[in-house]
Amino acid sequence: VNIEELIRQPGAWLDIEHDSGVVVSSRIRLARNLQKCAFPGWAGAEECEKLWQELRPVLMEIPSLRPAEFVAMAELDEIDKAILFERHLISRDHAEKGKGSGLVFRKDEGVSVMVNEEDHLRLQSMRPGLDLRATWAAIDQMDSEIEQKVDYAFSGRLGYLTACPTNVGTGLRASVMLHLPGLALMNEINPIMKGLTKIGLAVRGLGGEGTEATGNMYQISNQMTLGEDEATIIGNLEQIVQEIIEHERNARSRLMEKKEIVVRDHVGRALGVLSNAYILSSKEALDLLSGLRLGIDLGILKNVGRRTVDELTLVTQPGHLQRLESRALKPKDRDRVRASEVRSRLAGQIPGREQDREKK
Amino acid sequence: MTCEICKERESSVHLTQVIDGKVKKMHLCEECAAKSGIDVNGPLSITDILLGMGVPKQAAEAAASSAESSGPERTCPRCHMRRSDFKKGGRFGCADCYEAFADELPPLLKQMHRSDHHTGKIPAGAGLRVKASADLSALQAQLKKAITGEKFEEAARLRDQIESARAKIRAGGAA
Numbered sequence: 258v259n260i261e262e263l264i265r266q267p268g269a270w271l272d273i274e275h276d277s278g279v280v281v282s283s284r285i286r287l288a289r290n291l292q293k294c295a296f297p298g299w300a301g302a303e304e305c306e307k308l309w310q311e312l313r314p315v316l317m318e319i320p321s322l323r324p325a326e327f328v329a330m331a332e333l334d335e336i337d338k339a340i341l342f343e344r345h346l347i348s349r350d351h352a353e354k355g356k357g358s359g360l361v362f363r364k365d366e367g368v369s370v371m372v373n374e375e376d377h378l379r380l381q382s383m384r385p386g387l388d389l390r391a392t393w394a395a396i397d398q399m400d401s402e403i404e405q406k407v408d409y410a411f412s413g414r415l416g417y418l419t420a421c422p423t424n425v426g427t428g429l430r431a432s433v434m435l436h437l438p439g440l441a442l443m444n445e446i447n448p449i450m451k452g453l454t455k456i457g458l459a460v461r462g463l464g465g466e467g468t469e470a471t472g473n474m475y476q477i478s479n480q481m482t483l484g485e486d487e488a489t490i491i492g493n494l495e496q497i498v499q500e501i502i503e504h505e506r507n508a509r510s511r512l513m514e515k516k517e518i519v520v521r522d523h524v525g526r527a528l529g530v531l532s533n534a535y536i537l538s539s540k541e542a543l544d545l546l547s548g549l550r551l552g553i554d555l556g557i558l559k560n561v562g563r564r565t566v567d568e569l570t571l572v573t574q575p576g577h578l579q580r581l582e583s584r585a586l587k588p589k590d591r592d593r594v595r596a597s598e599v600r601s602r603l604a605g606q607i608p609g610r611e612q613d614r615e616k617k
Numbered sequence: 618m619t620c621e622i623c624k625e626r627e628s629s630v631h632l633t634q635v636i637d638g639k640v641k642k643m644h645l646c647e648e649c650a651a652k653s654g655i656d657v658n659g660p661l662s663i664t665d666i667l668l669g670m671g672v673p674k675q676a677a678e679a680a681a682s683s684a685e686s687s688g689p690e691r692t693c694p695r696c697h698m699r700r701s702d703f704k705k706g707g708r709f710g711c712a713d714c715y716e717a718f719a720d721e722l723p724p725l726l727k728q729m730h731r732s733d734h735h736t737g738k739i740p741a742g743a744g745l746r747v748k749a750s751a752d753l754s755a756l757q758a759q760l761k762k763a764i765t766g767e768k769f770e771e772a773a774r775l776r777d778q779i780e781s782a783r784a785k786i787r788a789g790g791a792a
Binding site (some may be wrong): 290292294295296298299375397400401404405408409410411412413414415416417418419420421422423425426427429480481482483484485486487 | 696698706710715725729730734739741
């Protein structure tokens with residue numbers, strides 16, 4: 258597959274021009290294994306390679322995955338792997354894999370299957386906005402199609418058997434990516450996140466360090482996979498997400514009522530730095546892009562489109578940046594290229610700055 | 618605060634999770650966190666660590682050596698994973714390990730999940746097989762009862778039913 262081609266499309270979770278507001282994307286994955294083979298972490302490299310060769314043509318013909326593309330992890334360089342990770346098509350663990358592991362995905366990236374990650378198959382379905390039901394319907398359908406072709410490891414009592422017992426049962430992990438700048442600006446984020454872990458949900462950032470979420474992006478997902486059926490797990494998560502959306506909307510309107518000038522300052526500074534900086538780290542870019550996103554949501558920023566912010570969110574990631582430049586870059590050089598990319602893309606949207614774009 | 622695993626370096630990874638209604642906290646240094654397979658960028662789970670290396674090093678080694686001294690170690694007959702391999706990595710070797718190490722499971726599942734029974738999706742193929750094998754064991758129990766009660770006519774009928782249930786399982790298994 259041509260990764261060049263991939264980076265020119267917007268990404269499955271950004272594909273629709275729609276008012277996503279607080280929720281950026283919905284994602285569900287299913288862990289599945291074959292009865293006949295040892296799990297990837299225990300099977301030898303040869304057995305993994307044999308299974309990948311056997312599964313690849315089967316997956317390529319699965320109706321839900323067509324038109325399908327595939328990549329063998331062994332044939333990708335570090336930048337290609339980074340791009341697939343940044344597009345949420347592979348996990349960090351999968352990026353470490355080589356021979357015997359691979360990825361099959363539908364061209365639009367909406368559904369995909371990692372082969373020989375921790376489990377033989379890790380199915381994924383991803384959609385923009387809050388749309389867990391449709392996301393589930395798509396992955397359920399793909400799972401049922403695959404199940405006709407292979408013999409899944411399944412026990413009547415424990416459900417789908419997985420390499421790690423934390424995933425046994427439904428093998429289902431549903432996650433929703435939320436943009437929560439309002440709660441962050443009101444300093445109300447921590448109690449909410451603490452509350453979430455108390456009810457058995459996991460919280461993580463967009464790819465940020467530890468608990469600190471970069472760009473005010475939070476991913477919330479279920480932890481338990483056994484004991485409740487898929488609809489219940491998804492329904493519970495959706496209910497919680499709806500509550501968080503309410504909190505976020507509430508925080509935003511309180512902000513505009515009481516601290517409008519602070520919000521306008523926050524948004525204006527974000528635009529100012531992004532449009533004029535010559536050195537931008539990945540974290541700084543994401544944090545400032547969060548400011549732009551908030552400005553657009555609140556109607557403060559009229560000249561910048563959400564589409565541009567979505568694109569910049571992806572393009573400023575190290576993998577995408579290096580592929581755009583067609584070369585590996587040292588982090589210091591990356592910060593310069595990133596700033597230049599952001600300046601030129603924003604210049605095209607702000608009246609009176611077109612000449613900047615040409616100068617780039 | 619020092620790291621709870623190596624007890625040497627300063628901790629910088631702090632995990633909080635509620636398991637069974639109790640708040641559990643863990644403080645680890647980055648090195649030990651990475652060694653226990655914690656992806657600071659991934660979903661964090663204390664259960665993963667507890668599973669991987671929840672017990673301090675010395676205790677784990679002591680447990681391993683005492684297991685060795687008390688006879689041969691339990692091993693999965695199919696993939697040859699040893700109990701200590703599972704304890705170390707926290708991952709099973711194959712689907713049959715769930716049977717081989719069945720006695721390890723209840724406390725783990727209790728810690729990780731809502732219950733120990735799957736109530737979700739069943740693959741269409743396996744569904745038939747699972748159902749058929751449940752039917753079969755019920756029929757076999759009835760047959761035994763019929764024979765001890767000397768109800769031979771009923772026994773003959775049950776024997777035929779068992780035959781067809783077995784055929785169904787074979788057909789399901791081949792699919």
